[in-house]
Amino acid sequence: MRTLTYAQALNETLHQLIEDDERVILIGQGVNSPWYVGTTTKGLLDRFGEERLIDTPISENAVTGIAVGYAIAGMRPILEHPRMDFMYLAMDQIANHAANWYFMFGGRVNVPLTIWGIINRGGEQAAQHSQALHSLFTHIPGLKVVMPSTPYDAKGLLVAAVRDDNPVLFVDDRWLYEIEGDVPEKLFTVPIGKASVIREGTDVSVIANSYMVHVALKAAQTISDEISVEVIDLRSLKPLDTDLLFESVRKTKRAVVADASWKTCGISAEISSLLSENLFGSLKAPIKRVALPDIPAPAGTVLEKAYYPDAKTIISSIKEIL
Amino acid sequence: MIADGFCGPIGKESAEGIPGHLLKQVYRTMLRIRLFEERVASLVEAKEIKTPCHLYIGQEAVAAGVCAVLEKSDFVYSTHRSHGHYIAKGGDLKSLMAEIFCRSTGCSGGYGGSMHICSPDIGLPGSSAIVGGTIPLAVGTALAFARRGEKSVSCAFFGDGAATEGVMFESLNFAKLRDLPVIFVCENNFYSTHMHISKIQSNSEIYKRAQAFDIPADRIDGNNAVDVYKAAKEAVDRARGGGGPTFIECLTYRWRGHVGPNWDIEEGIRSKEEVDWWVENCALGRMEELLSDMGLLHDKEEKQMRHRVEEEVETALLFAKKSPPPETHDLCGKAFKQEE
Numbered sequence: 197m198r199t200l201t202y203a204q205a206l207n208e209t210l211h212q213l214i215e216d217d218e219r220v221i222l223i224g225q226g227v228n229s230p231w232y233v234g235t236t237t238k239g240l241l242d243r244f245g246e247e248r249l250i251d252t253p254i255s256e257n258a259v260t261g262i263a264v265g266y267a268i269a270g271m272r273p274i275l276e277h278p279r280m281d282f283m284y285l286a287m288d289q290i291a292n293h294a295a296n297w298y299f300m301f302g303g304r305v306n307v308p309l310t311i312w313g314i315i316n317r318g319g320e321q322a323a324q325h326s327q328a329l330h331s332l333f334t335h336i337p338g339l340k341v342v343m344p345s346t347p348y349d350a351k352g353l354l355v356a357a358v359r360d361d362n363p364v365l366f367v368d369d370r371w372l373y374e375i376e377g378d379v380p381e382k383l384f385t386v387p388i389g390k391a392s393v394i395r396e397g398t399d400v401s402v403i404a405n406s407y408m409v410h411v412a413l414k415a416a417q418t419i420s421d422e423i424s425v426e427v428i429d430l431r432s433l434k435p436l437d438t439d440l441l442f443e444s445v446r447k448t449k450r451a452v453v454a455d456a457s458w459k460t461c462g463i464s465a466e467i468s469s470l471l472s473e474n475l476f477g478s479l480k481a482p483i484k485r486v487a488l489p490d491i492p493a494p495a496g497t498v499l500e501k502a503y504y505p506d507a508k509t510i511i512s513s514i515k516e517i518l
Numbered sequence: 519m520i521a522d523g524f525c526g527p528i529g530k531e532s533a534e535g536i537p538g539h540l541l542k543q544v545y546r547t548m549l550r551i552r553l554f555e556e557r558v559a560s561l562v563e564a565k566e567i568k569t570p571c572h573l574y575i576g577q578e579a580v581a582a583g584v585c586a587v588l589e590k591s592d593f594v595y596s597t598h599r600s601h602g603h604y605i606a607k608g609g610d611l612k613s614l615m616a617e618i619f620c621r622s623t624g625c626s627g628g629y630g631g632s633m634h635i636c637s638p639d640i641g642l643p644g645s646s647a648i649v650g651g652t653i654p655l656a657v658g659t660a661l662a663f664a665r666r667g668e669k670s671v672s673c674a675f676f677g678d679g680a681a682t683e684g685v686m687f688e689s690l691n692f693a694k695l696r697d698l699p700v701i702f703v704c705e706n707n708f709y710s711t712h713m714h715i716s717k718i719q720s721n722s723e724i725y726k727r728a729q730a731f732d733i734p735a736d737r738i739d740g741n742n743a744v745d746v747y748k749a750a751k752e753a754v755d756r757a758r759g760g761g762g763p764t765f766i767e768c769l770t771y772r773w774r775g776h777v778g779p780n781w782d783i784e785e786g787i788r789s790k791e792e793v794d795w796w797v798e799n800c801a802l803g804r805m806e807e808l809l810s811d812m813g814l815l816h817d818k819e820e821k822q823m824r825h826r827v828e829e830e831v832e833t834a835l836l837f838a839k840k841s842p843p844p845e846t847h848d849l850c851g852k853a854f855k856q857e858e
Contacts, residue, residue: 257688259653259654265656265672268644270662271662337853
């Protein structure tokens with residue numbers, strides 16, 4: 197199998213999806229600008245033209261609504277938001293419209309929309325260009341949320357999102373773009389709602405998503421001589437693969453949830469609750485959460501280091517419960 | 519008084535060139551909306567209907583005039599004040615009444631209520647209770663039509679209240695940039711819930727906002743069904759011919775309060791004189807007078823038509839009341855469409 201970076205996998209998948217299905221377009225702010233989306237859209241404009249690569253005015257809410265209306269008409273748009281922060285401007289169209297539509301009309305009209313939201317942390321970009329809002333969107337009924345951590349899953353989940361009949365939020369992180377991995381050339385899908393065991397272990401389960409999967413793997417490797425860490429990659433936040441999570445924690449009897457969004461009411465809180473509700477009798481220690489403190493993202497590099505959890509944070513959490 | 523120059527009899531000469539059967543069809547649509555809504559008003563008063571109903575009484579000429587130009591394959595997006603658009607686009611009264619009663623046989627399966635009605639088979643993919651919310655949806659659907667090379671058009675109905683929403687401006691800009699086949703129909707009934715337009719809009723000539731985006735736009739007498747029809751025809755012809763969007767500001771008036779059957783007079787929101795003026799300039803009455811003047815509709819025929827519509831409304835009501843509520847056992851499985 198070939199090795200691709202995460203960004204290359206996204207680029208190849210976009211080429212193939214637009215080629216494969218006449219209904220697919222890519223629409224959003226900066227879809228034709230490397231400044232916004234890195235190399236992920238390289239070559240698309242030359243190949244498919246402005247009809248299918250729609251770089252938009254700065255009108256997040258209307259452009260989101262336009263993608264929703266496009267999907268309602270039976271098409272398969274991929275809507276890109278280059279910084280998740282900007283998605284706040286489109287909350288009405290995402291939450292009130294896209295997510296509610298199918299249910300609100302008794303299943304008569306569906307919205308096959310993929311929303312690609314990019315987390316753009318670090319680089320001293322501060323509070324309005326760094327936000328990871330996946331937990332917030334997972335709170336909303338009617339919206340599926342996926343967060344691939346590997347090039348393989350990036351391809352498989354993007355294809356699954358576009359082929360899904362519902363609105364799916366596909367979240368990636370610029371910090372993942374240079375990560376390499378094996379990726380099949382042909383289009384394939386990774387099922388939405390399935391987590392994976394990315395490293396087997398017996399002493400503790402570290403449940404992570406997106407970039408934090410790689411941080412968790414580094415932590416697991418660092419302490420592998422003394423502690424056997426199982427790393428779970430969530431891949432989908434909604435639907436959540438509770439079966440796999442429960443199976444792992446029943447085995448290890450200890451869990452650390454690592455997520456780079458806010459701790460307060462975040463996905464780490466949800467998973468921790470689910471484990472407590474369902475596996476209380478099996479647990480040998482309290483569940484620990486590694487997540488962002490309840491403050492906005494700071495700018496300076498020194499402050500960023502203090503703000504974002506790293507492998508050391510995960511290791512100390514593991515050691516607290518062993 | 520309120521809209522000088524936008525009242526009085528509809529001149530016969532203005533209807534020249536429009537086939538008589540079409541004028542009668544527009545009248546019949548208006549009558550169906552009026553009688554349906556009056557019945558709903560009485561049911562709300564009797565507390566038989568619980569879902570909040572934003573009645574369309576008084577504004578019938580807008581929906582009827584615009585939809586008379588549209589084909590089934592054209593899409594319209596509606597608002598919280600949805601009943602009139604649904605009926606004008608050709609929706610079934612039984613399914614509408616059942617939805618207002620939140621029954622399983624409703625057009626949205628009892629999941630939407632009065633504000634969320636749909637009938638995808640006739641080109642009504644939904645109505646939103648978020649003011650201005652469907653304006654970009656209509657633009658997106660127009661983008662799909664254009665992309666597929668179809669001649670269909672997409673139409674957004676919205677009120678004057680939506681004209682202060684940022685999303686309207688964003689949508690107008692995008693629609694004109696790509697010259698999309700979309701018709702923006704602003705029903706200016708002078709009130710955003712309880713607020714008169716003069717208190718909340720620095721310039722109440724709404725159509726000028728669309729002109730600022732180089733979109734052909736005009737203000738018309740929205741209670742003159744002939745004027746509405748002609749403006750819509752011009753807009754739809756333009757859109758089908760690749761000429762891009764049009765914005766039509768229709769001056770009209772909702773007789774009843776923002777929601778429910780009251781008249782908003784007792785609450786001190788507006789004067790009795792104002793309401794009376796508009797009731798006297800009733801859109802339905804003006805259209806009836808025109809048809810009578812033109813010899814297209816005689817008293818007897820009008821009475822028969824009215825009787826048939828009344829029967830249709832009663833049949834719809836019986837159907838709704840007999841229908842069961844939605845099942846609750848699978849409620850939690852309804853948020854997502856499952857794979858087929």
